[in-house]
Amino acid sequence: MPFDDELVIADEVGSQLIRLVRLIERKQVQYQAEHPDAVERATYHLLVHLVNDGPRRAGSLAEAVHSDPSTISRQIGHLVRLGLVERTADPVDGRATLLAATDEGRRVFEENRRLRNERIAEMLAGWSPDDRHALAELLARFTSDFENSMLRSAEAAAAATIDAAAVRS
Structure with missing residues (x-):
């Protein structure tokens, strides 16, 4: 079980990701409205x-x-x-x-x-070079970990399905 601090940080990261996704979606809707053939x-x-x-x-x-x-x-x-x-x-x-x-x-x-x-x-023009590099590295790491987590979940679900089928037969 993660520590309370880890959950607080996870909540903040999750909230900021939701905010970012909503902003991207809003921008996409605006772009589609301005460019109907896009x-x-x-x-x-x-x-x-x-x-x-x-x-x-x-x-x-x-x-x-x-x-x-x-x-x-x-x-x-x-x-x-x-x-x-x-x-x-x-x-x-x-x-x-x-x-x-x-x-x-x-x-x-x-x-x-x-x-x-x-x-x-x-x-990012106002960010320091170190901050820009850190963002790129951390975002790549987070995205890879997210993708790997999805793959592990899919593999676990597939294994559970196979186990359930084996029990039924």
Whole structure:
């Protein structure tokens, strides 16, 4: 059981994360209202993975973003219609399809990344270099720990399901 101090700090971190997520969501809603043709954040996240990780099958992409294949299919269809993603035959298995970012998809990604980085740099301009580096390091560490915690929970749930099935049989 964590100490009371740890729970107080965890409560503050949780509260600040909720505040940050709400601010990001509010900004996204505002952006969507001002740019009705803009790609939704969840859909754009697929493009990010395809640019950063290269071509992949839809199932692999769904796993990477922790989503279900039907949602991915709809979102990829939107990106294909916009010309940001293309479908090609998998060279290993011609019956399968690979998804890949187009040149336009990579251009849009790079432009969005540049704008995001400029906004963040502007927000952090008054911070000391040490504070900026500490934020980047701690945020990366927290995100990795959060992701690993999710994976452990999913593994534990899968093991419990298998154990329950074994007991029933």
